[in-house]
Amino acid sequence: MMKKSFPLSRVYSLLEPGPVVMVTTSRKGKANIMTMSWHTMMEFEPPMVGCVISNRNYTFNILKATKECVINIPSEELAKKVVSCGNTSGRSIDKFKTFSLTPAKATYVKAPLIAECYANLECKVVDTSMATKYNFFILEVIKAWINLSGKHPRTIHHLSKGSFMVAGRTIRLPSKIK
Amino acid sequence: MMKKSFPLSRVYSLLEPGPVVMVTTSRKGKANIMTMSWHTMMEFEPPMVGCVISNRNYTFNILKATKECVINIPSEELAKKVVSCGNTSGRSIDKFKTFSLTPAKATYVKAPLIAECYANLECKVVDTSMATKYNFFILEVIKAWINLSGKHPRTIHHLSKGSFMVAGRTIRLPSKIK
Numbered sequence: 001m002m003k004k005s006f007p008l009s010r011v012y013s014l015l016e017p018g019p020v021v022m023v024t025t026s027r028k029g030k031a032n033i034m035t036m037s038w039h040t041m042m043e044f045e046p047p048m049v050g051c052v053i054s055n056r057n058y059t060f061n062i063l064k065a066t067k068e069c070v071i072n073i074p075s076e077e078l079a080k081k082v083v084s085c086g087n088t089s090g091r092s093i094d095k096f097k098t099f100s101l102t103p104a105k106a107t108y109v110k111a112p113l114i115a116e117c118y119a120n121l122e123c124k125v126v127d128t129s130m131a132t133k134y135n136f137f138i139l140e141v142i143k144a145w146i147n148l149s150g151k152h153p154r155t156i157h158h159l160s161k162g163s164f165m166v167a168g169r170t171i172r173l174p175s176k177i178k
Numbered sequence: 179m180m181k182k183s184f185p186l187s188r189v190y191s192l193l194e195p196g197p198v199v200m201v202t203t204s205r206k207g208k209a210n211i212m213t214m215s216w217h218t219m220m221e222f223e224p225p226m227v228g229c230v231i232s233n234r235n236y237t238f239n240i241l242k243a244t245k246e247c248v249i250n251i252p253s254e255e256l257a258k259k260v261v262s263c264g265n266t267s268g269r270s271i272d273k274f275k276t277f278s279l280t281p282a283k284a285t286y287v288k289a290p291l292i293a294e295c296y297a298n299l300e301c302k303v304v305d306t307s308m309a310t311k312y313n314f315f316i317l318e319v320i321k322a323w324i325n326l327s328g329k330h331p332r333t334i335h336h337l338s339k340g341s342f343m344v345a346g347r348t349i350r351l352p353s354k355i356k
Contacts (some may be wrong), residue, residue: 010338016215017335017343018196035355037194040218042230042312050228050314052220079351086355122225130308134220134316136228157195157335157345160188162353165195166345167335176338177213177264 003104006072006119011047012178014073014119015039016142017157020071020164022117024103025062026110031103032090033114034059035159036081039071044178047141049123054135058090062135068109069126071141072117072171076154076166081116082177083162108142118153120145181282184297184322189225190356192251192297193217197333198260198342200250201231201294203240204288209281211273211292212237213264215336217249222356224249225319232313236268241315245303246287249319250295252343254332259294261340263273278344286320295329298323 006014023034038052049071053060063069074082079100088095096103096112103112105148106122113120123160127138157165185193185288195200201212216230227249231238241247252260262276266273273289274281284300291298301321305316335343 013319013338038218038220040192040228040230042216042314047191048312050230050312051220052218052228076349079349083351083353084353087353090309126243134226134228136220138312154346155343156349158355159195159348161356162190162351164349164351165333166346166349168332168344171254171257171334171338171339171342173261173342175261175265177261177336178339 003120003145003147006146008047008141009045011121011141011144012041012044015049016041017155018157019073020158022074022082022085022114023059024070024072024111024114025059025066026112027062027066031112032058032062033076033085033095033101033142035086042138049139049141051137051139052135060135063125063153064128064131066110068111069123069139070106070109070111070113071121071123071157072114073119074117076156078116079156079164080126082156092178113145118147181298181323181325184324186225186319186322187223189319189322190219190222193227194219195333196237196335196337197251200252200263200292201237202248202250202292203237203244204290205240205244209261209274210240210268211279211289213260226335227317227319228316229317230313234267238313241303242306242309246289247290247301247317248284248287248289249299249301249340250280250292251297251333252295256294257334257342260334263356291323296325302330318343
């Protein structure tokens with residue numbers, strides 16, 4: 001794995017198109033993975049991300065307790081593993097082992113990066129005031145990594161039960177919008 | 179325009195993939211359009227949507243005052259108009275007139291539907307407690323419309339300044355995830 005540092009000011013461009021992501025956490029040396037689609041950018045820099053993680057998910061309490069996670073962005077090649085991680089719970093299995101995913105050491109958080117994902121965002125939880133009412137967490141991305149071998153990654157975007165849109169071509173239009 | 183009612187329980191499938199949307203509002207008989215990419219689903223049913231609308235935007239105060247809007251989902255054919263709406267402010271122009279978009283009457287809110295968009299979600303603002311700190315509004319979708327002529331719409335997904343990913347093909351995988 002040859003990950004490169006990615007500028008925090010450009011993190012929004014990874015999440016704004018709405019890809020399915022995999023959230024990793026770690027507590028007492030035990031790492032877990034959760035598949036997530038309900039997230040939004042909230043600020044450009046420092047990059048802030050809002051996300052909904054159900055209190056029925058194993059990750060909910062870990063995130064509340066550890067205040068750390070990594071947002072990993074998979075591309076199409078990982079689609080099956082993304083779904084498998086979404087269909088199972090870390091309460092009963094070690095998802096890294098079961099689905100042959102590789103944990104890699106993060107710099108600032110204990111949660112591991114998923115080596116197979118093309119981008120990894122190390123995050124601190126900065127606001128849990130809406131966690132009880134809406135399962136909503138606000139994260140700050142403190143370090144971003146990218147591992148791109150040239151072409152644009154085919155991110156996957158969840159439509160509904162088992163159905164995903166795969167990122168298509170890119171169009172460019174004159175725009176003043178960041 | 180022959181819009182059909184769309185089940186509220188399936189609204190998440192329209193927004194979860196992360197398309198750029200156009201938010202319409204209306205105050206004192208004056209309608210406006212804002213381009214938006216920072217949104218997330220927050221609940222399946224009733225469908226709740228969280229979105230970030232900057233306090234620098236003309237829409238911010240209108241939304242706070244009227245507590246109503248429509249989320250309109252454009253497909254690729256409207257990309258130029260989507261960017262134009264993002265590059266201009268309703269403070270100085272009438273975007274419906276300037277960009278030749280057609281306002282259509284909503285059922286439950288004063289904000290108009292954009293007739294050219296393939297889906298329209300009538301929304302009430304249900305929580306503004308994070309509007310001051312994070313420009314974050316929580317909306318409930320109270321009525322949904324769809325206008326699909328068969329094939330899957332090519333939604334557009336904002337990558338960065340003037341660069342958009344166009345929705346590609348759909349893949350299906352066995353999944354228990356809603």
